[in-house]
Amino acid sequence: MNGLKKRKATSQTSSTPAKKKIKARQSTNGKSAQTKAKKRVTSDSLRWRKAKLPDMFNDAEGFYGLEEVDDVEVVRNSDNTVEFKQRAIIPSTDGENEEDQDGDNAQSDEEFEGFDDEPLTQDIPKSASPSSKKGDENIGSEVKALPKENAKAQKKQKKKDSNLIEDPELETNIFTGIDTVDETQDEVDLSAWVALDLSPQILESLAKLKFQKPTRIQAAAIPQILAGHDVIGKASTGSGKTLAFGIPIVEKWLELSDSSDIPQDASKVPLALILSPTRELAHQLTEHIKNLCAGLPNSPYICSVTGGLSVYKQQRQLAKADIVVGTPGRLWEVLSSSSELMSNFKKIRYLVVDEADRLLTEGHFQEAAEIFNALDRVEEDEGEERKTISSPRQTLVFSATFHKGLQQKLAGKGRYDLMSDKDSMEYLLKKLNFREEKPKFIDVNPVSQMAEGLKEGLVECGAMEKDLYLYALLLLYPNVRTLVFTNSISSVRRLAPMLQNLNLQTNPLHSQMPQKARLRSVERFTATKQGQSSILVATDVAARGLDIPNVDLVVHYHVPRAADVYVHRSGRTARADKTGLSILLCAPEEVVPTRRLIAKVHSSTDRGSKKNFFVQTLDMDRKLVNRLKPRVTLAKKIADAGLAKEKGNKEDDWMRNAAEELGVEYDSDEIQQVGKWGGRGGGRKEKQNQARALTKAELGAIRAELRELLSKRVNAGVSEKYIATGMVDMDELLRGAKGEFLGKVEGLDIGSL
Numbered sequence: 001m002n003g004l005k006k007r008k009a010t011s012q013t014s015s016t017p018a019k020k021k022i023k024a025r026q027s028t029n030g031k032s033a034q035t036k037a038k039k040r041v042t043s044d045s046l047r048w049r050k051a052k053l054p055d056m057f058n059d060a061e062g063f064y065g066l067e068e069v070d071d072v073e074v075v076r077n078s079d080n081t082v083e084f085k086q087r088a089i090i091p092s093t094d095g096e097n098e099e100d101q102d103g104d105n106a107q108s109d110e111e112f113e114g115f116d117d118e119p120l121t122q123d124i125p126k127s128a129s130p131s132s133k134k135g136d137e138n139i140g141s142e143v144k145a146l147p148k149e150n151a152k153a154q155k156k157q158k159k160k161d162s163n164l165i166e167d168p169e170l171e172t173n174i175f176t177g178i179d180t181v182d183e184t185q186d187e188v189d190l191s192a193w194v195a196l197d198l199s200p201q202i203l204e205s206l207a208k209l210k211f212q213k214p215t216r217i218q219a220a221a222i223p224q225i226l227a228g229h230d231v232i233g234k235a236s237t238g239s240g241k242t243l244a245f246g247i248p249i250v251e252k253w254l255e256l257s258d259s260s261d262i263p264q265d266a267s268k269v270p271l272a273l274i275l276s277p278t279r280e281l282a283h284q285l286t287e288h289i290k291n292l293c294a295g296l297p298n299s300p301y302i303c304s305v306t307g308g309l310s311v312y313k314q315q316r317q318l319a320k321a322d323i324v325v326g327t328p329g330r331l332w333e334v335l336s337s338s339s340e341l342m343s344n345f346k347k348i349r350y351l352v353v354d355e356a357d358r359l360l361t362e363g364h365f366q367e368a369a370e371i372f373n374a375l376d377r378v379e380e381d382e383g384e385e386r387k388t389i390s391s392p393r394q395t396l397v398f399s400a401t402f403h404k405g406l407q408q409k410l411a412g413k414g415r416y417d418l419m420s421d422k423d424s425m426e427y428l429l430k431k432l433n434f435r436e437e438k439p440k441f442i443d444v445n446p447v448s449q450m451a452e453g454l455k456e457g458l459v460e461c462g463a464m465e466k467d468l469y470l471y472a473l474l475l476l477y478p479n480v481r482t483l484v485f486t487n488s489i490s491s492v493r494r495l496a497p498m499l500q501n502l503n504l505q506t507n508p509l510h511s512q513m514p515q516k517a518r519l520r521s522v523e524r525f526t527a528t529k530q531g532q533s534s535i536l537v538a539t540d541v542a543a544r545g546l547d548i549p550n551v552d553l554v555v556h557y558h559v560p561r562a563a564d565v566y567v568h569r570s571g572r573t574a575r576a577d578k579t580g581l582s583i584l585l586c587a588p589e590e591v592v593p594t595r596r597l598i599a600k601v602h603s604s605t606d607r608g609s610k611k612n613f614f615v616q617t618l619d620m621d622r623k624l625v626n627r628l629k630p631r632v633t634l635a636k637k638i639a640d641a642g643l644a645k646e647k648g649n650k651e652d653d654w655m656r657n658a659a660e661e662l663g664v665e666y667d668s669d670e671i672q673q674v675g676k677w678g679g680r681g682g683g684r685k686e687k688q689n690q691a692r693a694l695t696k697a698e699l700g701a702i703r704a705e706l707r708e709l710l711s712k713r714v715n716a717g718v719s720e721k722y723i724a725t726g727m728v729d730m731d732e733l734l735r736g737a738k739g740e741f742l743g744k745v746e747g748l749d750i751g752s753l
């Protein structure tokens with residue numbers, strides 16, 4: 001059992017906290033818990049947790065930083081100083097409180113801290129199911145209002161179902177398409193796995209997942225990891241790298257749990273720490289390994305530690321975790337707050353760095369380095385000499401790309417010649433403090449980093465026409481799952497509503513969205529059935545590692561800034577031996593550098609066999625594309641008006657508050673005038689104001705006009721060329737079938753993939 005005892009819910013009603021507060025403990029009612037003698041503590045050591053804010057404050061995530069704490073008594077000493085007494089809870093003797101022991105009581109406050117999302121998998125009315133997650137406003141009170149028997153029954157059921165659903169956050173499995181165990185075990189021939197010498201339990205799990213054979217990286221990496229080596233693994237996107245390290249870690253857990261080597265006491269040492277660059281990827285890795293474990297008779301406790309969720313809850317989970325998956329920032333925050341956790345983490349057996357090249361660069365490096373230093377197995381003797389402590393920890397580093405920027409950033413400065421993977425490995429070696437002098441370097445696709453089933457294309461269009469061509473492309477490839485990548489958050493904010501106005505089922509994803517909205521967007525994107533159109537417009541926060549099933553098309557609305565970004569974005573399709581399409585929208589001046597970048601990605605490391613890769617151009621008919629312009633123009637106007645209003649409201653609120661504080665009259669029109677003559681940014685501001693200035697009636701008229709246009713088919717004119725050259729189904733065209741009338745591009749037709 002873990003050392004953290006769970007606190008009992010103290011009250012049956014909970015109001016939304018609006019400021020930092022201490023809830024003074026009322027006298028114990030004696031019904032369900034007894035209190036231990038109160039311990040005097042400092043304010044810093046209280047169990048603060050983030051105050052849950054109402055929906056309207058979501059955009060301010062992380063800004064307010066308000067925290068609250070329960071079960072605390074404030075004591076004023078005779079010298080006027082203040083002390084706090086934290087109430088510790090022990091289970092009641094009648095067993096009513098037994099859930100508290102393992103931290104899974106559905107009634108406790110912190111259990112639901114941060115799980116304020118709506119059900120992600122289905123739209124259950126809030127009152128329909130006691131287990132459904134609640135809306136923001138009243139989650140605390142609704143959960144607490146559950147009849148106790150109900151909560152207990154749920155708890156029992158949860159226990160039965162193993163820890164797969166122990167973490168309510170992850171019950172809302174956004175990665176619904178990730179392979180899950182199939183209990184209808186049809187015969188699966190597992191002979192291809194035999195060479196890896198896996199345990200019967202793992203083989204059974206693989207059979208349930210219907211994974212007939214290991215992927216190449218799995219076949220190469222698993223035996224090396226099982227043999228105790230440090231491994232650096234490079235394999236193309238979607239080639240099964242997660243299980244390449246996940247299977248040996250779970251094997252080790254099974255081995256240790258069989259031999260009862262895993263201590264079950266308060267200071268439990270986790271077996272593995274897996275670092276991921278993004279929150280979504282961390283949750284996905286967690287799900288992926290849990291799915292592997294779902295077929296086991298016993299499974300390890302796996303938890304993810306990412307930003308946007310309750311720190312306190314994560315600390316509690318960490319104390320009992322076997323496998324921890326986390327993003328560096330939050331992990332560092334949680335680990336550094338507890339010396340016990342920190343010392344336990346020094347004893348982990350596996351440190352995995354997934355998407356290593358990204359994690360060790362781009363803004364994550366500092367926190368990742370802190371974690372590596374903290375886990376460092378060094379001790380200083382009296383002469384201040386640092387000695388490495390021998391430890392059985394293995395370090396496993398995986399990515400589809402290892403680029404030269406990594407070397408430069410790890411070195412901190414200086415210029416370097418083009419380097420080989422081996423060079424980069426040496427830098428990693430230094431920083432990660434591998435156990436072995438030479439970790440096994442496994443590169444299963446040294447020639448191309450791109451998935452075999454991927455086709456690539458390029459559309460040339462004017463820099464200001466990308467919206468139009470994006471829309472045309474989406475019509476050209478209808479009824480598929482499409483991921484559109486942009487280089488900026490503001491583009492996501494603009495494009496998503498614009499496409500929605502064009503009746504395209506679109507969701508946004510960027511890092512400034514509140515975490516729950518991010519999860520919801522991915523869930524909605526994946527919730528559509530195959531054969532239905534679904535679009536996710538995202539920044540590169542979605543480029544790495546996300547294993548969203550059946551993405552057919554990736555569109556680079558903005559060209560990627562670096563080769564590895566192109567590889568990872570394109571790698572969201574054509575995964576696990578499937579096929580897919582990646583298309584770049586290029587302004588004329590972008591075509592040459594983009595071609596060069598793609599050729600680089602495809603070039604062989606072996607100079608002798610270097611071939612130039614030439615990405616195919618989709619030749620779209622400009623005249624026909626232009627017929628879509630009125631629709632796009634109107635959709636943009638409506639989207640701009642919405643955005644300007646949103647922005648204006650925020651600015652207005654800020655201005656109004658500032659004016660109030662200064663005690664002056666607030667006149668929004670007057671203040672807007674300033675923007676007009678305000679020099680830099682004045683033009684943009686004016687545009688915003690224009691969009692905002694649309695009256696309700698004008699906006700209504702624009703909407704009606706757009707509706708009208710969307711209800712009619714685009715007049716392609718039978719005698720004209722089609723939007724793209726190639727085969728065109730004339731019958732479909734004349735019937736006005738959506739999308740198909742635009743034509744098909746030979747070789748880049750999703751239907752033929």
Ligand SMILES: Nc1ncnc2c1ncn2[C@@H]1O[C@H](COP(=O)(O)OP(=O)(O)OP(=O)(O)O)[C@@H](O)[C@H]1O
Pocket residue numbers: 178179210211212213214215218235236237238239240241242243399400544545546547571575576
């Ligand atoms: N042996 C296997 N047989 C069939 N499918 C597999 C096998 N191993 C993994 N998969 C599936 O392949 C998909 C891609 O796996 P994973 O996400 O681990 O790829 P990856 O190499 O980490 O990709 P990326 O580089 O984009 O992060 C997943 O849906 C996973 O369930």
